Amino acid sequence: MCVVEIDGCPKLELACATAVKDGMDVRTGTDRGCEARRVVLEFLLAEHPLDCPVCDKAGECRLQDYYQDHGLFASRFNEAKTKRAKLVPIGKSLLLDRERCILCTRCVRFLEDITRTHELGVFERGNRSEVGTREDREVATNYAGNLVDLCPVGAITDREFRFSTRAWFLKRSASFCPLCGRGCEIWIDQHPGFARTVRSKRIYRVRPKENPRRNGPWMCAAGRRGFAVLDSHRIDQIFRIKDGRRTILTWDKGLHWAALKLEELSAKGHSGRIAVVLNSFLSNEELFLARRLFRDSLHVGSLAFLDPEPGIPDGFLLTSQRSSNRRGARELGFDPAPPDWDRIAETAELLLLFAHPLLDAAAKGPIEKAWNRVRTRILVTPRESGLEAGADVILPSALPAEKPGSWTNIDGSSSAFESALESPGEALAEWRILTGLARELRIDGMAGLESIGRVREDCLRMHPFFKVT
Amino acid sequence: MEILITLIKIVGTLVWFLTLTLYLTWVERKESAVIQDRIGANRASILGIRAFGLFQPLADAVKMIFKQDFVPAFSDRILHSLAPFLSFFFVAVTITAVPFGDSLRIAGRTVALQVIDGSAGLIFILAMLSMGIYGILLGGWASRNRYSLLGGMRGAAQLISYEVALGFSLVGLVMVFPSLRLSDIVAFQGGLLFGFLPRWGVFLQPLGFALFFIAALAETKRVPFDLPEGESEIIGFFTEYGGLKWGLFMMTDFMEIIVMSALMTTLYFGGWQVPWLGPGGFHFPWGGEWPLPRGAVVALQVASFNIKVVFGCWLQILIRWTYPRLRYDQLMDLGWKILVPLGFANIGLTAVLIGVLS
Amino acid sequence: MTVKDGARFAIEVLRGGLITARHFAVNMARHSLRAIGIRTRRTGAVTIQYPEARKQVPSRHRSLHRLLTRPDGRPRCVACMLCLTVCPSECISVEADEDPDPEIQKTPIRFEIDLSRCCFCGFCVEACPEDAIRMDTGILEWGRLGRDDLRIEIWPGPGPGRKI
Structure with missing residues (x-):
């Protein structure tokens, strides 16, 4: 499909397989080239099934695009189309449809050149060629999801996304993957539902957004699947819990309450009994605000970082660090060490916990002891973390994709992002909670930081390191 | 005894009047339907008997009575309740002056088929009809709704304007007839013109x-002169009314039709007179007689009036x-620029004719 | 307005009155003749007494939707969601799932239409590549007391409280 006319070459050349040379004169839109492409397309379409109405790729299918560009011809293929297997599981929740496959071998080459796992190959010859797994080995690589993206037709589909909606309903917005230190650039495909139809989920899939300096065009399975977890069990109300009874507050009242408790201790000179636990999913701006508020202004007793446990890196994109901004925290002068729960349990009277979005009941074990010993417990969390029952006030926060900010990835390169999704209900970005607390506490020098632009400006002035390049 | 007879007459007249009103709503519905x-x-239906929808007025009445008597919080409660009753009262009272038939002789008494036979019956009717304006104006005013008030004002302006025209159109008649007493007017119309035409x-x-x-x-303020109400677009004076009070306004409308019709009959179509029917029976101008008993004559006369x-x-x-x-300016033009001058012309013409003929 | 105009106006007013009077007379005569048992060529009114008498629904009239089925009783619909896409009032909602037959591939497990939004344009019928949805049931009385009762499932069929 990529044949072009090159001056000096008698035949049409394949653009993808020709090295560029100085002084080369390439023409892409000539009649000869177009005619050749049209003919190739007709061959491709001759055996291609008319699955478009049920095909997940419809709407973002290269074959459809080419047909729009070059074809719009009626099929001249009168013979019966060959029946092939339509539902071949090839592992990792991938399904292969051999009728739709046009044997471009992109999937085979991806597994050979990029992941070097060689699970797929083309078998048989000629008309009978088909893609299959080698010796019934399944595609087990962490990057199998990319096969769906790179397949130009709907031959490889993902069980997770399969049939859940149609491509043209999805609205994509750019964001960054928060789930490891790499910070891959991603597209979040969301579908808010129709006027009177509430969807059970809003994020249908996460795809890599090409970023040559970070992730290239790829991303790992953890990032793809992670969002379904992140966007579930959200908290969208401000709660005050007293004697086991929950009441719903407004932001003004919730922040006022929290500020009052902080002020009570700091005014008595007991700032040392305040413990603040941050996490490194927070953006540079938020960490910057937290440092000024908690360390520089309130001089809190302990300031620690609660992050997910490090995992095993896969040697390609996924890092062992499983949060997005530990490097940024270090650059801001924090020591992103886990909190000493025993010391907090003994000394702290107030614990302000910024729960990270992956905190769940399974991970709360060591926290719980300290959590239950401290007198005043303020929980800032985007999701149900299992700590709600013991909190005095719950402030709902936003997911990383729901707020603007910037992160510094494991290699020290910073990237800024805008909010890609709407926060549910009352949930508010942490930087707004922090500025709100500063406002309530009337902290000198933190007035006027009411927009993310101002915060970013201030942060960059003091830490030029975070400049996004 | 006199009081008893008067009471019976009042009740009889009212029953006749209200029944006719009630069934006029049915007539209106059916007639409009047949036209269209x-x-x-x-x-x-009652027990499955539909009877051409004759029970519809009853159903309407039941519905109106049982509807919530809603008075808007911002309205003047007393005047708001008073207005429909005023409207209703002044129309209902006019019918008392209308003669239904010649006098009856029962047990040696002469009983006129008319409740009040005032010497100025015509003036009385006109006066009572003018009082109806108060109902409209009060309805609009007491609702404390700007649009209702405007509707009431429109109504008052229209009614006052056309009262002038109505009065002028009647002056010629008064000049011709010997009296303002309605029974005399009807009796006068029993005579013949040119020897054959009923007078x-x-x-x-x-x-x-x-x-x-x-x-x-x-004066009846119905289409094509329904600017006070304007049910389909401009807001009328009884917008803030519902249930029975609204029903009273509506009934007043129909009663006005009957009153106007009765007045027209009495003044212009000989009232209860049947052409060539005298107290003793028919006397045809081309010769010949058909004597009838007194009872039959009165029955014929009452039937004639009703028909x-x-x-x-x-x-x-x-x-x-x-x-x-009509548009509002057209309405005013028609009243002041056409009907009133023509009324004047009619008076002059009548005066000249009376002068010449006498 | 001149006198001539006025006269013409008056004549037209009278003519108008005569037209309605004629309608009244003719229709009344027909009604009366029929009431006493004499058949007239035409009736006095064009009214159809609706719940008892009904007009024939024209064959191309768009009434309540239905999903057509395959010979084995499963829906012809493949949940391609083209009706959803083309629907101008966003009243259709479809949930799809894997069909046991790999040739059919996709099948609806829930096909819901919100009649309170539907404008009966028939675009869904035109968009359907499988001729699975049609609006030819002839059902016109689908009024309900609540909005939520107007969300009807036409597949897998009438659920509780959603009878059609």
Whole structure:
């Protein structure tokens, strides 16, 4: 499909397989080239099934695009189309449809050149060629999801996304993957539902957004699947819990309450009994605000970082660090060490916990002891973390994709992002909670930081390191 | 005894009047339907008997009575409640002056088929009809709704204007007839004109009749003169009314039709007179007689009156379902620039004719 | 307005009155004749007494939707969601799932239409590549007391409280 006319070459050349040379004169839109492409397309379409109405790729299918560009011809293929297997599981929740496959071998080459796992190959010859797994080995690589993206037709589909909606309903917005230190650039495909139809989920899939300096065009399975977890069990109300009874507050009242408790201790000179636990999913701006508020202004007793446990890196994109901004925290002068729960349990009277979005009941074990010993417990969390029952006030926060900010990835390169999704209900970005607390506490020098632009400006002035390049 | 007879007459007249009003709503529905190739209300049934929808007025009445008597919080409660009753009262009272038939002789007494036979019966009716304006104006005013008030003002302006035209159209008649007493007027119309034509007002005052008829239509404030109400678009004076009070306004409308029809009959169509029927029976101008007993004569006369009234109502309903509404300036033009000058012309013409003929 | 105009106006007014009077007379005569048992060529009214008498629904009239089925009773619909896409009032909602037959591939497990939004344009019928949805049931009386009762499932069929 990529044949072009090159001056000096008698035949049409394949653009993808020709090295560029100085002084080369390439023409892409000539009649000869177009005619050749049209003919190739007709061959491709001759055996291609008319699955478009049920095909997940419809709407973002290269074959459809080419047909729009070059074809719009009626099929001249009168013979019966060959029946092939339509539902071949090839592992990792991938399904292969051999009728739709046009044997471009992109999937085979991806597994050979990029992941070097060689699970797929083309078998048989000629008309009978088909893609299959080698010796019934399944595609087990962490990057199998990319096969769906790179397949130009709907031959490889993902069980997770399969049939859940149609491509043209999805609205994509750019964001960054928060789930490891790499910070891959991603597209979040969301579908808010129709006027009177509430969807059970809003994020249908996460795809890599090409970023040559970070992730290239790829991303790992953890990032793809992670969002379904992140966007579930959200908290969208401000709660005050007293004697086991929950009441719903407004932001003004919730922040006022929290500020009052902080002020009570700091005014008595007991700032040392305040413990603040941050996490490194927070953006540079938020960490910057937290440092000024908690360390520089309130001089809190302990300031620690609660992050997910490090995992095993896969040697390609996924890092062992499983949060997005530990490097940024270090650059801001924090020591992103886990909190000493025993010391907090003994000394702290107030614990302000910024729960990270992956905190769940399974991970709360060591926290719980300290959590239950401290007198005043303020929980800032985007999701149900299992700590709600013991909190005095719950402030709902936003997911990383729901707020603007910037992160510094494991290699020290910073990237800024805008909010890609709407926060549910009352949930508010942490930087707004922090500025709100500063406002309530009337902290000198933190007035006027009411927009993310101002915060970013201030942060960059003091830490030029975070400049996004 | 006199009081008893008067009471019986009052009750009888009111029963006649209200029954006719009630069934006029049915007539209106059915007549409009027949005019427009429809069937009209026919669903109200008692024990499965539909009887051409004759029970519809009963159903309407029941519905109106049981509807919530809603008075808006911002309205003047007393005046708001008073207005429909005023409207209703002044119309209901007019019918007492209308003669239904010749006097009856029962057990040696002469009983006039008329409640009040005042010497100025015509003036009385006109006066009572003018009082109806208060109902409209109060309805609009007491609602404390700007649009209702405007509707009431429109109504008052229209009624006052057309009262002038109505009065002028009647002056010629008064000049011709010997008295303002309605029984005398009817009796006078029993005579013959040129020896064969009944001496009815319509033959004596054809122009006057036309003017009276148009002005009377405007006085009933129904289409094409329904600017006070304007149910389909401009907001009328009883927007803030519902249930029974609204029903009273609506009934007043229909009662006005009957009153106008009865007045028209009395003044222009010989009232209860049947052509060539004297107290002893028919005397045809071409010779020949048909003597009838007294009872039959009175029955014929009452029937004649009723037929004429019902025809008048029919005609008014026909007009209501034929013509589009006048614009407000057209309404005023018609009243002041056409009907009033023509009324003057009619008076002059009558005066000249009376002078010449006498 | 001149006198001539006035006269013409009056004549037209009278003519208008005569037209309605004629309608009244003719229709009344027909009604009366029929009431006493004499058949007239035409009736006095064009009214159809609706719940008892009904007009024939024209064959191309768009009434309540239905899903057509395959010979084995399963829906012809493949949940391609083209009806959803083309629907101008966003009243259709479809949930799809894997069909046991790999040739059919996709099948609806829930096909819901919100009649309170539907404008009966028939675009869904035109968009359907499988001729699975049609609006030819002739059902016109689908009024309900609540909005939520107007969300009807036409597949897998009438659920509780959603009878059609």
